[in-house]
Amino acid sequence: MDAFVELSAELTGFSAEELRSTGLVEQYATLARGASDAEIIQLWYTGVWRGVIPSSRAYAEGLAWRAVGVAAPGTDGPGFGSWERRPRGSAS
């Protein structure tokens, strides 16, 4: 498990702690056994595993959204009028 988290952290640019906070480490470690680097990144960033999104959570926790600093559409309402505010700065 730790080896998978370490590899994932190296590939995604998100810390082991950030990855663990998604609650998806176990599911992904099982799914991604023997997967290529690109497949592991795609799974973490988009929640897509070989053409399927395995759970709502996989979609909601997609790291691409987190990189941008926004919620995956349809998963969280940041509040009325929040869209008018200056977005937080760029990466990490």
Added chain:
Amino acid sequence: MRAVVVGAGFAGSLIAKVLGDNGFQVLVLEAGAQTDHDEAVRRFRTALVKTPLAPYRRTEAAPSSDYLVNTGPFAYSSPYLRMNGGTGTVWTGITPRMHPEDFRTADLGRGRNWPLSYDDLEPCYRAAEWEIGVAADADEQRLHVPVADGYVYPMHALPRTYLDHAVASVVDGAQIDGRELLLVGTPQARNGVPVSGYRPDGNRCAGFASCVPVCPEDAKYTPHRTQKRWSPNVELRTRCVVNRVHADEFGRVTKVSYQRYEDDTTGMHTRQEAEADVVVLAAHAIENAKLLLMSGLANSSDQVGRNLMDHPALLTWALMPHPIGPFRGPGSTTSIEAFRCGRDRATRAPFRIEIGNWGWGWSAGSPDSDTAEFVAAGLRGTALRRAVADRVGRQFTLQFEIEQEADPANRVTLGADRDAMGNPRPSIHYTLSDYVKDGLLAAKRVSDRIFELLGADDYTSYKPDEERYFEHNGEPLRHWGAGHGGGTHVMGSSPRDSVVDQWQRCWDHPNLYAVGCGSMPSLGTTNPSLTMAALALRTADHLVTAFSRATGRAVLAEPAGSRPPPR
């Protein structure tokens, strides 16, 4: 008075409400199944491609637009949903009014004139805006359409997106082709801050950024809201596919036949009938035409199914010079109205420009596509994270809605193929005229200029291997379907060349009405649902008056819409 309404979508639900409030016995027959909001939200999240229909249950008995057969040179690609609430469940919730010019398109541009004017419809616009709950500022709307003095929308305009402010700070006051640009707030059927005296149904918009195809917060109007307020004499039956309307030898409609099903996976059904004093077809432009053709009714003009129109949309996409925080809040809260009207309309299709707040989601499949691109280029770790953040954080899209003129050659006919119930699949012959293509090309030129003004990095590209790609005057273009089908039972001032009169009553049948966007002789450049709602309320008032008179009963017609505007 027994009314049968075919279709529990936008127009059908509104008309059923007014008829029910006025003592009609109303039976609403809906082809699709009942909606399950929570299931739709779940299915949206796990859908690989988040298309408008993805969250909703598909039945074999009443398939949605994915059962259309395209036979023309261009693919008609606009989706519609057969389910309780109809496409009004999926819609984006943008509710601009048509421009007065749009009712005289034949005189000013191409296509057909309406048998009524903007002024005739204006009171119904107000009623519709209060019935469905529209957030907008009347003074701001007066900058481009006439709005009655003293009128207030039921909710204040929604806050603009950060992107809107960034674009407006550069674009407002600039000129392109002698037209002054100005971002104007877009009226929205989405809950915001109510004005005094209006109590919104549902929650306030929390910015889930998934209005199409489902608002998890229930902040967007859908016909289910109107249905909740139906009186007890309105009965809804879902899973009932009407496949024939019957008329007697004098043309009076007497009853409808329908197929009732339980099983989603087969075409197994029982046959039933319902008698009616008046029948209202409100099943969507294409389904209304199909049903009239299957019934052999209303077609002495040979116009049923013809004049199929939509808004061929052009998308262009770019990066702002700095992060603007896309994918937060509604899909679009402002537009540029400067290209909707005027002289150019005589030579090329006019258009309206929406400022798109959901990155390149629709146009290019972001952020999945960006991630894939960077991974393929070898980016890993922090470099990948930064690249995605930088790319996606600056994305925006311009969406141009191009007017398409009524052309009798663009048409729905009954295909040879049958669906699981044995009903013909609609066959669509669809093309884009040079007038439309010239409009698309002009829109692309305007896009180039706007991106230049903004200092935006233009990433727009249309490639020959992509769907709906074409070339015009040697330039690559693409069109997208906006989901705004109309024209197929066109309204006019003469039974010789139109299907319905100004009340959406079929010329050939005194008690048969075909309502919805199918009645519209032109779509202008605006999302048509509000206009459909205004027409529906106008027709409902007419029905109440006409049929109360016919029975000699004094039924008081309450104002269309349950919350009359304060004037």
